[in-house]
Amino acid sequence: MNYRNLLFASLVTLASAPLDAQVQKPAAPLTLAEAQRRAVERSLQLAAQNAAVSASREMAVAAGQLPDPALKLGLDNLPVTGPDQFSVTRDFMTMRRIGVMQEFTREEKRQLRSERFEREADKSLAEKAATLAMIQRDTALAWLERYYAEALAAVIAEQESAVKGEIVAAEGAYRGGRGNQADVIAAHSTLAGLEDRASELNRRMRTATTGLARWMGDGAGEPLAGKPAIDSIRLDTARLDTELAHHPQIAVFSKQEDIASTEARLAQANKKSDWSLEVAYQQRGPLFSNMVSIGVSIPLQWDQKNRQDRELASKLAMAEQARAQREEALRAHIGEVRAMVAEWENGRERLGRYARELIPLAKERTHAALTAYLGGKANLTELLLARRNEIDVRLQAVQLEMETARLWAQLNFLLPDNVGIAHTTVPGRSTTTSTQETK
Secondary structure (H helix, E strand, O other): OHHHHHHHHHHHHHHHHHHHHHHOOOOOOEOHHHHHHHHHHHOHHHHHHHHHHHHHHHHHHHHOOOOOOEEEEEEEOOOOOOOOOOOOOOOOOOEEEEEEEEEEOOHHHHHHHHHHHHHHHHHHHHHHHHHHHHHHHHHHHHHHHHHHHHHHHHHHHHHHHHHHHHHHHHHHHHHOOOOOHHHHHHHHHHHHHHHHHHHHHHHHHHHHHHHHHHHHOOOOOOOEOOOOOOOOOOOOHHHHHHHHOOOHHHHHHHHHHHHHHHHHHHHHHOOOOOEEEEEEEEEOOOOOOOEEEEEEEOOOOOOHHHOHHHHHHHHHHHHHHHHHHHHHHHHHHHHHHHHHHHHHHHHHHHHHHHHHHHHHHHHHHHHHHHHHHHOOOOOHHHHHHHHHHHHHHHHHHHHHHHHHHHHHHHHHOOOOOOOOOEEEEEOOEEEEEOOOOOO
C-alpha cells in the first residue's frame, strides 16, 4: 500500500510540473507604453480633474434656473401705545402677513451664467489633457533615466571584466620577469576607477527606479524592454505653429479667454434690470376684512456710467488680457519647441557619427594596442590608455543618446497620446480603462 501511495504521489507531481512551470513563467519586460498606462491608471490628478469637470457642469445646470422664491412673514401696524397696546386683533390696521416673492431673472442672463460654467468645464477638460500629457512625459523621462543608467552600467561592467583580465596578465608577466610593477599598479588603478563609476551608476539606477515608482507605483523595478524608437516624433515639424495651437497648455489659455468673453457678455446683459413679483396675504382681527397685496420690484440703474458700464469695461479688459496671454504663451511655446526640435535633430546626427566613426575607431585603437601589447611592442600603460579612451567614447555616446531620448520624450508627449489609454468619467466616480490601437 505504501508503494502504491508513493507511486501515485510521484505521478501527480510529474503531471503538475508543466502547470507549475507555466504559472512561474517570467513576466514580460516593462515597456515604456506599459509604464505610462500604469501611471495614468494610478494618477489621482486625473481623477481630480474629472471631479472639477463634473462640478462645473452641475453648476451650469443650477445657474440656468430661476432664483428660489422667498417666503415672507410679517406683522404690520402693531399698536405699541394706548388701550390696544400689543394687540393683534383690536386695531383694524393691524395685519399678520404671509407672502411669497419671486425674482424673475432674464433668460439671457441665466443662459450666460450657465454658459460661463460650461466654459469652466471646458477649461478643466483642457487642464486634464495637459495633466495627461505631463504624466506621460514625466513617466517617459523616468523610464528613460533608468534605462540609460543601466546602459551606462553595462558599459562599465564590460570594461571591468576586460581590465580584470589585463590585471591577471600583468601580474603573471610581472611574476615571470617580463613586466614591471608600474603596469600592475596602473591596471589596479584603472579597475578602481571603473568600480567607482559603477558605484555611482548603481546609485543612479536606484534613484531612477524610485523616480519611476513615483509615477507607476509597484513594478518600477521590473526588467525593462528595449528602448522606444527615438528617431521620430508625432509632431509634424512642418506644421508646428498649427499643431501647437492645440497644445493642452495653450488650450487652457483659450478656454480662459472664452470664460472672460462670456463674463463680458454677462456684464453687458446686466445693464438690463431684472424684476421681482411679491404676493402677500394679510389677516386682520375677526371684525375686519382680510387683504391681499401684490407688488413688483424693479432696480433703478440710475448711475450706469459708474456701475454697470464700469463693470462691463473691466470684463472687456480681462477678456483682452486673456487673449494677449494666450498669444504670448503660444509664441513662447513655439520658440521653445523649435529649439528642442533643432537640438533633437542635432543629437540624432551626432549619434550617427558616433556609430559610424568614433566608436569603431576607439575599438580599433584598443584592439591595436592589445595586439601590440601581446606582441611585446607596447606596454600595459598604452593599452590601458586606449581602453580608457574607448570607455569614454562609449559613455559619451550613451550619454548623448540619453539626452536625445529625453528631448524625444518631451517632444513626443507635448500632446497626450490617447492610444492604449482612456480615462473616462462616470457619474459619481472616475475610472481608467485601457484600449488597443487598431490599424
